[in-house]
Amino acid sequence: MRTGAEYISSLNDGRTVLIDGQAVRDVAGHPAFSKVVQTVGELFDIAADPANGMQYHSPEIDGPANRVFSIPRTSEDMKARRAAVERWAKHTHGWVGRSPDHVGTFFAAFAAHPEVFAHDERDFAGNLTRYYERILRENLYVSYAIIPPQYSRATTASGWEGDNIQVGVVGETEEGLIVRGSQMLATGGAISDEVFVTCIKPLGPDDVDFAVSFALPAATEGLKFLCRRPYATSATSEFDYPLTSRYDEPDALVIFDDVLVPWDRVFIDRDVEKLRRQFFDTGAHALGNWQAQTRLTVKLQFIAAVARKIAAVNGTDRIPGVQERLGELAAVVSSVESALLAAEYSASPDADGMMVPGKRALYGIMGLQSETYPRVIQILRDLAGGGVLQLPSGVADMKSEVTAADVEKYVASPNVSSEERIKLFRLAWDIIGTEFAGRHQQYELFYAGAPFVVKGVYTYRNFGFELHVAELDEFLAGYTVDGRTAGSPALEALVGAGEEA
Numbered sequence: 245m246r247t248g249a250e251y252i253s254s255l256n257d258g259r260t261v262l263i264d265g266q267a268v269r270d271v272a273g274h275p276a277f278s279k280v281v282q283t284v285g286e287l288f289d290i291a292a293d294p295a296n297g298m299q300y301h302s303p304e305i306d307g308p309a310n311r312v313f314s315i316p317r318t319s320e321d322m323k324a325r326r327a328a329v330e331r332w333a334k335h336t337h338g339w340v341g342r343s344p345d346h347v348g349t350f351f352a353a354f355a356a357h358p359e360v361f362a363h364d365e366r367d368f369a370g371n372l373t374r375y376y377e378r379i380l381r382e383n384l385y386v387s388y389a390i391i392p393p394q395y396s397r398a399t400t401a402s403g404w405e406g407d408n409i410q411v412g413v414v415g416e417t418e419e420g421l422i423v424r425g426s427q428m429l430a431t432g433g434a435i436s437d438e439v440f441v442t443c444i445k446p447l448g449p450d451d452v453d454f455a456v457s458f459a460l461p462a463a464t465e466g467l468k469f470l471c472r473r474p475y476a477t478s479a480t481s482e483f484d485y486p487l488t489s490r491y492d493e494p495d496a497l498v499i500f501d502d503v504l505v506p507w508d509r510v511f512i513d514r515d516v517e518k519l520r521r522q523f524f525d526t527g528a529h530a531l532g533n534w535q536a537q538t539r540l541t542v543k544l545q546f547i548a549a550v551a552r553k554i555a556a557v558n559g560t561d562r563i564p565g566v567q568e569r570l571g572e573l574a575a576v577v578s579s580v581e582s583a584l585l586a587a588e589y590s591a592s593p594d595a596d597g598m599m600v601p602g603k604r605a606l607y608g609i610m611g612l613q614s615e616t617y618p619r620v621i622q623i624l625r626d627l628a629g630g631g632v633l634q635l636p637s638g639v640a641d642m643k644s645e646v647t648a649a650d651v652e653k654y655v656a657s658p659n660v661s662s663e664e665r666i667k668l669f670r671l672a673w674d675i676i677g678t679e680f681a682g683r684h685q686q687y688e689l690f691y692a693g694a695p696f697v698v699k700g701v702y703t704y705r706n707f708g709f710e711l712h713v714a715e716l717d718e719f720l721a722g723y724t725v726d727g728r729t730a731g732s733p734a735l736e737a738l739v740g741a742g743e744e745a
């Protein structure tokens with residue numbers, strides 16, 4: 245199985261990664277990427293070591309593969325899949341959102357439903373299946389850009405005047421499609437093997453040229469990653485920026501300058517209806533977001549531990565009000581963890597035999613994410629107080645003859661060394677206050693879509709209001725202005741239960 249070193253050495257393949265007005269020559273060695281590249285490399289090493297239990301026999305390739313890419317077909321598969329995703333997430337403590345298992349999970353679900361991609365003339369379903377087999381065989385790290393660039397949300401792309409802003413088809417040859425435009429926001433794109441490009445936002449009939457789905461190697465002619473400002477380059481040391489320095493995944497707008505997409509890389513060609521079906525009729529959206537919730541759970545557990553330790557170091561953990569805050573934090577974290585497990589417990593096989601996580605539990609907790617994450621951060625912020633700023637400017641102050649003695653004496657706590665205290669509060673600041681922290685707050689609010697979409701579409705539609713409204717209707721039909729009507733078993737049961745209680 246692919247090793248970290250193999251992944252790292254594959255990155256300098258001529259891809260176009262743009263930062264500070266320049267194309268980056270050495271992606272793996274550039275300070276914006278080198279640390280997170282190392283982290284991703286470690287993930288591959290973990291998967292490659294059989295001792296970590298992440299490998300399984302894949303029936304699709306009749307050989308060993310990484311469990312994080314598996315198609316779950318039984319409850320045991322679900323459990324084993326979650327354990328593998330968790331194994332990786334624990335290595336990054338949940339701070340790498342788009343590790344290779346994220347998009348790989350979407351492809352597992354796509355591959356379990358090739359019929360969704362079937363086309364009368366071209367073998368798009370076969371393309372999909374073969375691509376998934378490559379992910380299994382090669383442990384591919386695929387990123388994705390599936391959102392139209394934020395240009396104007398007043399209309400969809402067909403309403404935008406001028407040349408393609410959103411990526412879409414501008415031509416077709418015997419070799420494939422020619423695409424032009426851009427798509428947001430490929431987290432990890434610059435350091436991934438391949439980028440999957442499509443559009444998850446609903447498109448109208450006039451947007452048909454933008455209704456495509458394909459994957460390309462990161463090093464494809466005409467394909468460019470326009471990266472946001474990196475934060476890792478400002479991390480003066482690992483001690484001062486323990487998260488920024490290891491986990492700063494690059495986000496990039498992906499630009500396509502008349503890029504050829506070979507036919508064998510196309511999964512959907514100008515078909516608005518199939519574009520929607522690929523995410524929602526394959527179970528990919530649910531399975532992919534279940535992976536994301538597994539990672540989020542690990543991250544929240546990590547943040548809770550930091551909060552708990554801060555209260556201990558500051559000697560506030562015996563104060564009832566502080567215990568209440570920690571209890572609130574524990575309640576939030578366990579509700580996310582419980583929903584993750586409930587989604588697994590309530591998973592059921594679809595028509596193709598793939599286990600789909602229970603959508604009510606999954607989308608229920610996702611609907612609260614725009615409140616739970618800020619709440620967790622707020623509690624940590626509250627408990628940390630000014631301690632995250634009553635810190636020396638960096639490790640140099642802890643070593644310098646000029647400052648070390650003062651730092652050691654004044655920036656400490658009873659039974660806690662200065663180094664331990666500074667280390668903990670530096671970490672807390674990287675969770676709540678640095679640019680990396682700010683990006684993560686935006687990430688947790690938006691990665692699965694804007695909150696109005698997550699709540700208003702996914703949570704609202706998957707709750708199953710119908711059943712409860714039917715029960716309510718039966719109850720309401722059970723009495724009139726003249727008293728209770730007979731023959732309403734559900735009502736009798738309800739009344740009976742009430743009496744027993």
Ligand SMILES: Cc1cc2nc3c(=O)[nH]c(=O)nc-3n(C[C@H](O)[C@H](O)[C@H](O)COP(=O)(O)OP(=O)(O)OC[C@H]3O[C@@H](n4cnc5c(N)ncnc54)[C@H](O)[C@@H]3O)c2cc1C
Pocket residue numbers: 342388389390391393394397428429430431432495683686687690691692693694695696
């Ligand atoms: C850190 C980070 C990493 C990301 N990584 C990826 C990635 O790897 N791959 C990828 O494809 N995408 C990624 N995304 C993009 C993400 O999927 C989008 O941010 C998300 O789908 C929301 O789209 P948007 O940002 O265009 O927000 P918009 O849709 O423009 O919405 C922004 C806000 O405008 C308002 N609004 C807009 N339209 C409406 C409406 N119709 N009704 C009510 N209010 C409205 C709401 O307040 C909404 O929150 C990432 C985003 C972030 C922040």
